[in-house]
Amino acid sequence: MRKWALRILFFMLFMLMSYSVLQMPGDIGLDSPAYNEATHHYIEESLGETGAINIIASILTDYRAFDTLGETIVLFTSIIAVISILRPSAKPEEEEAPTDG
Amino acid sequence: MIEFLQMLYDYVNYLGAVALFIIGLHTVVTHSNLIKRIMGINIMGTAVFYFFIAIGNVTGGLPPILTDTPGEYINPLPSVLILTGIVVVVSITVYSLSLVIRIYETYGTIDQDEIAKINERENADD
Amino acid sequence: MIEQLPILNLLVLLSTALVIPLFKKRTFNMTLWFGFFTLFFVFISSIVLTYHVYVHGAFYYHLGGHAPFLGIELLIDGFATFFTTFVLGLLILIYSYSAGDATEGISEKEYGRYYILLFILLFAMLGIIYTNDLFNIYVFMEILSITTCSIISIKRKKENYTSAFRYVMLNEVGSLSFLFGVALIYMITGFTNIGLVADALPDVWALYPANIILAVGFMVIGIGIKAAIFPFHVWLPDAHASAPSSSSAILSGIVIKVYALIFVKMLFRLYGVDLLTELNIPIILTVTASVGMVLGSMFAMAQKDIKRMLGYSSVAQMGYIVLGISLFSYLGLRAAFFHITSHALLKSALFLSVGAIIYKQKERRINHYDGIGKLMPLSMGVFTIAALGMIGIPITSGFISKYNLGLAALDANQTILIGVLVFSGLLNAMYYLPIIIQAFLKEPKTPVYMIKLEKIPLTMMLPIAILGLAILTLGIYPNLVMNLIDLAVESLGF
Amino acid sequence: MGIVNLIIVVLLIVCALAIEKMKDLLGAVIVFSIYSLLMSVLWLVLKTPDVALTEAAIGAGITSILFIAIIGRTERFEK
Amino acid sequence: MDDIIVKSITRIIIPFVQLYGIFIILHGHVSPGGGFSGGALFGTSLILYTLIFGVDKAQKKFSHRVSEIAESGGILIYLSIGVIGIFTAGYFLSNKAAGFPLGEAGSLLSGGMIPLLMIGVGIKVASTMVTLFHTLIMEERL
Numbered sequence: 001m002r003k004w005a006l007r008i009l010f011f012m013l014f015m016l017m018s019y020s021v022l023q024m025p026g027d028i029g030l031d032s033p034a035y036n037e038a039t040h041h042y043i044e045e046s047l048g049e050t051g052a053i054n055i056i057a058s059i060l061t062d063y064r065a066f067d068t069l070g071e072t073i074v075l076f077t078s079i080i081a082v083i084s085i086l087r088p089s090a091k092p093e094e095e096e097a098p099t100d101g
Numbered sequence: 102m103i104e105f106l107q108m109l110y111d112y113v114n115y116l117g118a119v120a121l122f123i124i125g126l127h128t129v130v131t132h133s134n135l136i137k138r139i140m141g142i143n144i145m146g147t148a149v150f151y152f153f154i155a156i157g158n159v160t161g162g163l164p165p166i167l168t169d170t171p172g173e174y175i176n177p178l179p180s181v182l183i184l185t186g187i188v189v190v191v192s193i194t195v196y197s198l199s200l201v202i203r204i205y206e207t208y209g210t211i212d213q214d215e216i217a218k219i220n221e222r223e224n225a226d227d
Numbered sequence: 228m229i230e231q232l233p234i235l236n237l238l239v240l241l242s243t244a245l246v247i248p249l250f251k252k253r254t255f256n257m258t259l260w261f262g263f264f265t266l267f268f269v270f271i272s273s274i275v276l277t278y279h280v281y282v283h284g285a286f287y288y289h290l291g292g293h294a295p296f297l298g299i300e301l302l303i304d305g306f307a308t309f310f311t312t313f314v315l316g317l318l319i320l321i322y323s324y325s326a327g328d329a330t331e332g333i334s335e336k337e338y339g340r341y342y343i344l345l346f347i348l349l350f351a352m353l354g355i356i357y358t359n360d361l362f363n364i365y366v367f368m369e370i371l372s373i374t375t376c377s378i379i380s381i382k383r384k385k386e387n388y389t390s391a392f393r394y395v396m397l398n399e400v401g402s403l404s405f406l407f408g409v410a411l412i413y414m415i416t417g418f419t420n421i422g423l424v425a426d427a428l429p430d431v432w433a434l435y436p437a438n439i440i441l442a443v444g445f446m447v448i449g450i451g452i453k454a455a456i457f458p459f460h461v462w463l464p465d466a467h468a469s470a471p472s473s474s475s476a477i478l479s480g481i482v483i484k485v486y487a488l489i490f491v492k493m494l495f496r497l498y499g500v501d502l503l504t505e506l507n508i509p510i511i512l513t514v515t516a517s518v519g520m521v522l523g524s525m526f527a528m529a530q531k532d533i534k535r536m537l538g539y540s541s542v543a544q545m546g547y548i549v550l551g552i553s554l555f556s557y558l559g560l561r562a563a564f565f566h567i568t569s570h571a572l573l574k575s576a577l578f579l580s581v582g583a584i585i586y587k588q589k590e591r592r593i594n595h596y597d598g599i600g601k602l603m604p605l606s607m608g609v610f611t612i613a614a615l616g617m618i619g620i621p622i623t624s625g626f627i628s629k630y631n632l633g634l635a636a637l638d639a640n641q642t643i644l645i646g647v648l649v650f651s652g653l654l655n656a657m658y659y660l661p662i663i664i665q666a667f668l669k670e671p672k673t674p675v676y677m678i679k680l681e682k683i684p685l686t687m688m689l690p691i692a693i694l695g696l697a698i699l700t701l702g703i704y705p706n707l708v709m710n711l712i713d714l715a716v717e718s719l720g721f
Numbered sequence: 722m723g724i725v726n727l728i729i730v731v732l733l734i735v736c737a738l739a740i741e742k743m744k745d746l747l748g749a750v751i752v753f754s755i756y757s758l759l760m761s762v763l764w765l766v767l768k769t770p771d772v773a774l775t776e777a778a779i780g781a782g783i784t785s786i787l788f789i790a791i792i793g794r795t796e797r798f799e800k
Numbered sequence: 801m802d803d804i805i806v807k808s809i810t811r812i813i814i815p816f817v818q819l820y821g822i823f824i825i826l827h828g829h830v831s832p833g834g835g836f837s838g839g840a841l842f843g844t845s846l847i848l849y850t851l852i853f854g855v856d857k858a859q860k861k862f863s864h865r866v867s868e869i870a871e872s873g874g875i876l877i878y879l880s881i882g883v884i885g886i887f888t889a890g891y892f893l894s895n896k897a898a899g900f901p902l903g904e905a906g907s908l909l910s911g912g913m914i915p916l917l918m919i920g921v922g923i924k925v926a927s928t929m930v931t932l933f934h935t936l937i938m939e940e941r942l
Binding site: 085 | 241244245248290291293296297298299337340341343344347350354362363366367369370373374376377380381383388411413414415416417418431434435436437438440441
C-alpha cells in the first residue's frame with residue numbers, strides 16, 4: 001500500500017517536473033540563455049589567456065582552478081575517512097571486545 | 102499531437118535527465134538495501150550531470166577543443182562543472198561503501214529494516 | 228597584503244591538514260600544538276579582517292585574477308568576517324576541550340586523522356562563508372558533508388556507522404538537489420556567480436518562471452536537509468548523539484549554523500526579497516519554523532538519552548533561526564543572527580559540559596543524573612546556565628535573542644508568533660528544569676567511589692568555564708556583538 | 722544524431738529501472754556498469770569527450786570494481 | 801590467480817596502460833583528458849596488478865607510506881604552484897599574470913601552469929584510487 005502511494009507520489013513529481021521542463025528554454029544552441037558572453041569569452045579568449053587549446057582544461061585548471069582544488073580535497077577527505085573506518089586499529093584495541101554504550 | 106511529440110523529441114535530454122533523477126531518488130527513498138541506495142545516489146548524480154551536459158549542448162556543435170574546422174563550439178562550462186561533480190560523487194560512494202562493510206561486520210546484514218529491528222531489540226534489553 | 232588574508236587563512240588550514248599525515252611519527256602533542264598555532268594564526272588574521280572590513284568596507288577577491296563572470300570570486304564583507312571570526316573563536320575552545328576528551332571512543336591511532344578531518348572541516352566552513360559562487364558552494368558543501376560524516380563514524384561503534392550512513396545518504400540527496408537547482412539557474416542565466424545571477428534574475432523571472440520556481444524548491448529542500456530545518460531533521464538526533472562529545476558540539480553548534488548561513492546567503496543574496504515574497508516562501512518558512520519549534524521540543528521531552536535530547540533541542544532551536552529569517556525584515560534577520568551566535572554558544576556549552584559528565588561518570592541516561600551537581604559543580608553549573616539560556620531566562624544570551632525575535636515578530640504584525648515563542652519557551656523549560664532540579668536537589672545514588680569533587684583536565688575545564696562566562700556576558704552586554712551583527716545584516720542588502 | 726540520442730536515453734531509463742528492480746545485487750552492478758558506459762557514449766554523442774572519458778574510467782571502471790569488491794565482502798541478494 | 805598466461809599478459813599490458821595514463825595526464829591541455837581521467841587510468845592499471853598478483857605483492861610496490869606521501873604531495877604541488885601566483889601576480893592560482901610561459905599553442909609545453917597542475921591532480925587521483933581499492937578489499941588483519 002505504502003509502496004504504491006510512494007510510486008504514485010513519485011510519478012506525480014515526475015509529471016510536475018516534466019511539465020516545468022517543457023516551459024524551459026529549449027532552443028539548444030547559440031540562442032540559449034546559457035550561451036552568453038562568458039561562453040564566448042571562454043571560446044575566443046582562452047587560447048590567448050591560458051595557452052591551452054583544450055578549452056575544458058583551461059577552464060578546469062585556470063579560470064576555475066579553485067573548484068578543482070576543492071575537488072582534490074574531497075578525494076583526500078574521502079580517503080582519510082575510508083582509512084579511518086576500515087584500517088585495522090592498533091593491536092591492544094583489537095583484542096578488546098566491542099563495547100556498547 | 103505531432104507537435105507535442107516533436108516537442109517531446111526536442112526536449113528528450115531534459116526529460117530523460119528528469120526521469121533518471123526521479124528513478125534515482127525513488128531508489129534511495131524506498132529501498133532498504135544499503136548498496137541499492139548507494140546505486141540510487143549514483144543514478145541521481147549522473148542524472149544531474151546529464152542535465153548539465155544537455156544545457157551546454159549545441160546541435161551540430163564541435164567539441165570544445167580548438168581546431169581549424171569551421172563551426173560553433175559547444176558551451177564548455179557545464180562540462181567543467183561535471184568533471185568536478187563526477188569525482189565528488191565517486192568519493193561519496195566510496196565512503197558510504199566503506200560504511201557498508203562495517204555495518205555488515207557488526208550487524209550481519211545490509212538491510213536497513215533488519216538493522217532497525219536489531220537496534221530496537223537491543224534498546225529493549227537495556 | 229590584507230587582501231590576501233582570506234585566501235591565506237584557507238591555505239594555512241588546508242596545509243595543516245595536508246602536513247599532518249606527513250609527520251613520520253605522529254605524536255599526539257606535536258599535532259595538537261601545531262594545530263593550535265594554526266588556529267591561533269587564522270583567528271588573529273580573521274580579527275584583522277573584521278577590523279579592516281569594519282573600517283574600509285567589503286572587498287572582493289578574484290581567484291586567478293579573472294573577472295567574476297569567468298572565474299571564482301570570494302566576497303569578504305561584514306557577514307563573512309563576523310561569522311568566520313565567531314566560528315574560529317568557538318572552535319578554539321572546542322579544540323582545547325577535545326585535547327582532553329578526544330579519547331571518547333576514538334582509538335589512539337585515529338587522533339591524527341581526527342585532527343586532519345577537523346582542519347578540513349574548518350577549511351570548508353570558512354570557504355563556504357567566503358565564496359560568492361554557486362558551484363563553489365556545492366564543492367565546499369560536499370567537503371563539509373564527508374568530513375562531518377566521518378567525524379561521526381571515526382568512533383568505532385555500530386550505531387555510529389548506521390547514523391553516519393543515514394546522514395551521508397540524506398546529505399547527498401540534499402547536495403544533488405542543490406546542484407540540480409544550480410543547473411536550473413545556470414540554464415537561464417548562464418552564470419554561477421551569485422551577484423551576476425541576482426542581477427539577471429528579475430529579467431528572467433518574466434520569461435522562465437518554471438525554472439526559478441523549481442530551482443527555489445530544490446535549493447530550499449537541499450539546504451533544508453543539511454541544516455535540519457523541521458521536516459528534514461530525521462538524521463540529526465542520531466548523528467549528533469552518537470558522535471564524540473567535541474564533535475557533537477561542532478556539529479550541533481557550528482556546522483548546522485553554517486548551513487543556516489548558506490540558507491540566508493541563498494535567500495537574500497541570490498533570489499532577493501521581492502521574488503521570494505511573490506512565491507510565498509516567507510509564509511511557508513514561518514509555518515514550518517513554528518511547527519518545528521513546538522514539535523522538536525516535544526520530541527526532546529520523550530528522550531531518555533541526554534545527548535539525543537540535546538539533538539532534538541537543536542531541531543527546535545533551528546526553528547527559532549528560521550523564524551527570524553522568515554520574517555524577511557531587518558529586525559528579523561538581526562534576531563536570527565544573534566540567535567545563531569547565542570545558540571552556538573549555548574549548544575556548545577551544553578554538549579561540552581555533558582561531555583565532561585560522560586567523561587567522568589560514563590552515564591548518558593537522564594534519570595541517572597541524581598545529585599550530579601554536587602559531584603561536578605562546575606560542569607553542571609555551566610550546564611545550568613546554558614539550559615536557562617535555552618529557556619530564555621534574563622541575563623543569559625538566550626533571553627536577548629528571544630526578546631529580539633519577539634520584537635521582530637511584533638514589527639511584522641504577527642502577534643501569533645509571540646504566542647508560539649512563549650509556548651516553545653515553556654516546553655524548553657519542561658525538559659531542562661527537571662534535569663537541573665534532579666542534579667542539584669536530589670542526593671547522589673552511588674556516592675561511594677566518586678565522592679571527590681570533579682577532577683578533569685584543565686584543558687577541558689577552561690573552555691567550559693569560558694563558554695559559561697561568554698553566555699552571561701552576551702546576556703548582559705549584547706551590544707558587544709550587535710554592532711558587528713548590524714554590519715552583517717546591512718551587507719545582505721537591508 | 723537525434724535518433725541515436727533518443728535510443729540511448731530510452732536504454733538508460735530501461736537500465737535504471739532494471740537496477741531498481743533487480744534482486745541480485747551483482748547483476749544490478751553489471752547493469753550499472755552498462756548504464757555508466759551508455760552514459761559516457763551519450764556524452765560522447767553530445768560532444769563532450771573529456772567528460773565521457775572520465776565517466777568511462779571512473780563511473781564504469783572504478784565504481785563498478787568497488788561495488789563488486791563490496792558485494793564480495795557482504796551479501797549478494799537483496800531481501 | 802595462478803594462471804601463467806594471465807600473469808604474463810598482465811605483465812605486458814600494465815606498462816602500456818600506465819604509459820597511456822601518463823600520456824593522458826600530460827596531454828590534458830591539447831586533447832581530451834587530463835588529471836582525473838589519466839590518474840584514474842593509471843590507478844586502474846595498479847588495481848589490475850592487485851587483482852592478478854594479490855594484495856600483498858601490490859602493497860610492496862605501493863606501500864602505505866608511499867600512498868600517504870603521494871596523496872598529500874599531489875595537493876601540495878597544486879597549492880605551491882598556486883601560491884607562486886600570490887607573490888608574482890597578487891592572486892592565488894594566476895597563470896599568465898604570474899609569468900608562466902604560455903608556449904606555442906597545441907604543443908606539449910604550452911598552457912603555463914595547466915600541465916603542472918594536471919600532474920599534481922594525476923598523482924593524487926592515481927594514488928587515491930589504488931589506496932581505496934586496497935583498503936576496501938583488504939580483510940581485517942593485524
